[in-house]
Amino acid sequence: MGKILNAVLAGSLVVGAAGGFAAAQGNDPLAQLGSHIYKDKNLSVNKNQSCQTCHHPSAGFADPDNRLDPENFPVSDGSNPTLFGGRNCPTAGYTGFSPVMYYDAVSTLYVGGMFWDGRATGLTLGDPIAEQALGPFLNRVEMGLSSKDEVVGIVQAASYAKLFLDVFGPGAFDDVDAAFNNIGRAIAAHERSNEVVRFSSKFDKFWQEQGNTVAGFGTDGGGSYSPLPADFKSNVYTRQEAEGLALFNAVDKGNCAACHLTSNYDANTPPLLTDFTYDNLGIPVNPRIAELAGAQPIDYGLGARVAELSDLNDSVKFKKYPSGTPDGGKILVVVSEIGKFKVPTLRNIEKTPPYGHNGYFASLETITHFYNSRDVAAEGWPEPEVAENVNTTELGNLNLTPDEEAAIVAFMKTLTD
Structure with a gap:
């Protein structure tokens, strides 16, 4: 992206x-x-x-x-x-x-x-x-x-x-x-108060242990994965958790930090694990929502916010797309942004299932495997709800091993305050 x-x-x-x-x-x-x-x-x-x-x-x-x-x-x-x-x-x-x-x-x-x-x-x-x-x-x-x-x-x-x-x-x-x-x-x-924004996680302690920086941890000078040394030691992280952070950072492995930034927010604030942008991850329709809420229209996300995006960008292009409602109507959308949703912070992510804008994934393990294997036909993932603008450059076929997926999940569980 x-x-x-x-x-x-x-x-x-x-x-x-x-x-x-x-x-x-x-x-x-x-x-x-x-x-x-x-x-x-x-x-x-x-x-x-x-x-x-x-x-x-x-x-x-x-x-x-x-x-x-x-x-x-x-x-x-x-x-x-x-x-x-x-x-x-x-x-x-x-x-x-x-x-x-x-x-x-x-x-x-x-x-x-x-x-x-x-x-x-x-x-x-x-x-x-x-x-x-x-x-x-x-x-x-x-x-x-x-x-x-x-x-x-x-x-x-x-x-x-x-x-x-x-x-x-x-x-x-x-x-x-x-x-x-x-x-x-x-x-x-x-x-915004310290009742909610605590910065008290295991990750924050590791960040301090590493000299208040973890951007690029476990990577070489070009951002590629660099295995942890055999004698790696930390008073905070297990080896699996540190390995997970390295895989999270590496552009040739998880590449999660492309959107969930591990760079410091500013000179005095640790990483927020988001870049505040919008992305189409290719998440399928969650049929359970229609069972709970009734017939669900197609969710175009940011792309449906025509008035707001027009205020910010004079060059937006509109088009009418199917609404997905029973009447067969259409909705005006900004084509370049359909299917995109806000990149959330990953802080406290272990405590906040389900995952994805429509809650399609019940566990961190499942959504991590989706990121890794979405575009692998043998995995059998359903088609995305909105097929246009799907991010195919940063996820979908990462070739991570099961152990590498598990390490990334272990790292994400250290983000809990």
Whole structure:
């Protein structure tokens, strides 16, 4: 895909400096307010679902119900338990580093934004995660509230309403639109706080042991795999875990670090294991979603966000594609981006099954094997949901051995806080 490491890092640093995206302490008043809102089940139509319900610390800030049964429940139910979403619930952890979406004309990639399809661009509030936080309140298959007025009214009646006024000033509830947006900003502050962004994993300890850098670990000067020396020693990693990181980095092995960067985010921040871009991995349709949620249209991902992409790139080309709905209708898409979904962070990945935008993979072992063997006919993988724009240069036929797959999985399990 020709990832744009330098551009991504530069763009992120600008956002970090100008947008105030630095992590907050858990006792910061704005983050404290956000924590209250994040955990408030009254902010749902049946008063039974909060942000934390589907983004819980026990599940790496993803959905604990999905984790318990990832094959049968690849997507989450809402406040109304008979309604299900159409995509896998992603982690809320470490997402606050994602920049406001922009288009990089050199690489022809879209970078940043939130949600699997990037629809929370950050262009409205200057912060993608604050925009994302507001979406579930008014989504009928999630928290299911009827209006911004209802959301603001619940917060105004809550026990933490005084803290809201202390943070945002007297009269902070008078303008419903402003108050609603400030609810998103408060949740974003919580999700950036050290209650969520911990950097406490085994990987972080190994990163420190290696002198605060692991980019290129286990590779030669050109990025190719270089076996660990026989006398390799670490007080943190087992040999298998270190071998997994080497394979993860190597361009001629897993090449996972092409998208899940192991380079430092900035001078003071460890790797985030994402480059914030979008990719079509060739994942098949997950039939279980249709069983739970009813007939599912074709999911074109980023490519269906025509208005958002047009705002960022004047040269986008549109075309009508089949919607996949029973009426046989068509949908306008950006052809170059169909089938692409956000590259997630891999931090806490062991805790967040299932995997992929539609939860097709119930285990790390299965999705790792898919990356390795998707294009090997004898493996029998189903066709991709969207066949155009599939990444065939960085995955699909990696020729990894079973032991190498297992080592990569062992490494990914060290990313748990």
